[in-house]
Amino acid sequence: MIKVGIVGGTGYTGVELLRLLAVHPQVQLTAITSRKEDGLPVADMYPSLRGRVNLAFSAPDKVDLTQCDVVFFATPHGVAMEQAPALLKAGVKVIDLAADFRIKDQAVFEKTYKIPHTAPQLIEEAVYGLPELNRDDIKAAKLIANPGCYPTTMQLGFVPLLKAGVVDAGNLIADCKSGVSGAGRKAEIGILFSESSDNFKAYGVSGHRHTPETVAQLQRFTSDKVGLIFSPHLVPMIRGMHSTLYARLTKEISNEELQALFVDAYKDQPFVDVMPFGSHPETRSTRGANMLRLALHRPDNGDTVVVLVVQDNLVKGASGQAVQCMNLMFGLEEGLGLNNIALLP
Numbered sequence: 001m002i003k004v005g006i007v008g009g010t011g012y013t014g015v016e017l018l019r020l021l022a023v024h025p026q027v028q029l030t031a032i033t034s035r036k037e038d039g040l041p042v043a044d045m046y047p048s049l050r051g052r053v054n055l056a057f058s059a060p061d062k063v064d065l066t067q068c069d070v071v072f073f074a075t076p077h078g079v080a081m082e083q084a085p086a087l088l089k090a091g092v093k094v095i096d097l098a099a100d101f102r103i104k105d106q107a108v109f110e111k112t113y114k115i116p117h118t119a120p121q122l123i124e125e126a127v128y129g130l131p132e133l134n135r136d137d138i139k140a141a142k143l144i145a146n147p148g149c150y151p152t153t154m155q156l157g158f159v160p161l162l163k164a165g166v167v168d169a170g171n172l173i174a175d176c177k178s179g180v181s182g183a184g185r186k187a188e189i190g191i192l193f194s195e196s197s198d199n200f201k202a203y204g205v206s207g208h209r210h211t212p213e214t215v216a217q218l219q220r221f222t223s224d225k226v227g228l229i230f231s232p233h234l235v236p237m238i239r240g241m242h243s244t245l246y247a248r249l250t251k252e253i254s255n256e257e258l259q260a261l262f263v264d265a266y267k268d269q270p271f272v273d274v275m276p277f278g279s280h281p282e283t284r285s286t287r288g289a290n291m292l293r294l295a296l297h298r299p300d301n302g303d304t305v306v307v308l309v310v311q312d313n314l315v316k317g318a319s320g321q322a323v324q325c326m327n328l329m330f331g332l333e334e335g336l337g338l339n340n341i342a343l344l345p
């Protein structure tokens, strides 16, 4: 059994890890931290875990995380970088759901996140945890930088087009919508029910911290310079993300050939579903499931390809993806504990 620790067990991605790992056949939950809820039984806070998780939250300084085989950090940016060096030295694998190790250029990281990097020596060895594009490196990794939720949709939607060299890499557009749980479980005016329900707004259009992460990753798949306009929106639902991606075609290509690029790219990927050309994927078809679903369109058979991508921001966009990485790191079947079907309706 793999002994698992979770730092930040009370947040949305933390409790989503608990939901997935409580029924994972190869996992023994060993330590779950919270600074505010030290001593509180996990199931008292989350009754859906009654009878499934018998641990209590512990303050981070009261648990010895080196007894774990792997520690997930479901914490704000800047926490994992403080603790990862000692854990790795003790032979513990680390999966960070935050951005501490996602960006290889330290100066870009510090400018984007406005915090100094305290473990720059680990940036190079960290592996970007997107299994569909990095599977072999993840298998050998000791430190995983789990991708952001928006970047997961943008990469899996754009990469087959970039790899094939059929679009203008310098003018990619991503119009994305996230459910409110994407902002985490915290008291903030903008995510109060009365502010975010019956309302719809863009944010971060002049610059969002997921742009540098996404551009750097997309750049690996083309020799042309990548340019990306990314417009995130907050949509009044709890879970779910819908990204509408636009790219200008630069080569003669039929719709069948376009579709074949995606079918080929993802035919062996259990957690990416390429729908028939012209479909309209819904966020609820991924709710609670580790699944990213996409479909291609070509309006009026013109020179723009539109890729519609949906996922659950907390599962394929965060905790499910992290468990997928854990399975690969420990030589387990990639889908272990991740094969449930989305809730419908």
Ligand SMILES: NC(=O)C1=CN([C@@H]2O[C@H](COP(=O)(O)OP(=O)(O)OC[C@H]3O[C@@H](n4cnc5c(N)ncnc54)[C@H](OP(=O)(O)O)[C@@H]3O)[C@@H](O)[C@H]2O)C=CC1
Pocket (backbone or CB within 6 Å): 007, 008, 009, 010, 011, 012, 013, 014, 033, 034, 035, 036, 037, 060, 073, 074, 075, 076, 077, 079, 097, 098, 099, 147, 148, 149, 181, 182, 183, 184, 185, 186, 313, 314, 317, 318
């Ligand atoms: N929500 C989403 O859809 C996604 C989130 N992410 C990323 O995952 C990470 C977690 O997000 P989310 O679950 O939404 O966040 P939340 O705000 O919901 O939860 C944060 C958790 O971290 C703990 N925590 C906060 N500060 C510290 C600290 N200094 N040391 C130790 N623990 C701390 C909190 O508990 P306590 O204060 O009691 O210690 C809490 O359990 C973030 O980096 C986020 O960007 C990535 C993809 C998607």
Ligand SMILES: CC(=O)N[C@@H](CCC(=O)OP(=O)(O)O)C(=O)O
Pocket (backbone or CB within 6 Å): 097, 098, 099, 147, 148, 149, 150, 178, 179, 180, 181, 182, 183, 184, 210, 232, 234
């Ligand atoms: C709705 C909402 O607020 N979403 C978050 C993204 C959540 C996520 O993936 O972010 P990290 O890079 O922080 O891990 C945001 O836009 O900041």
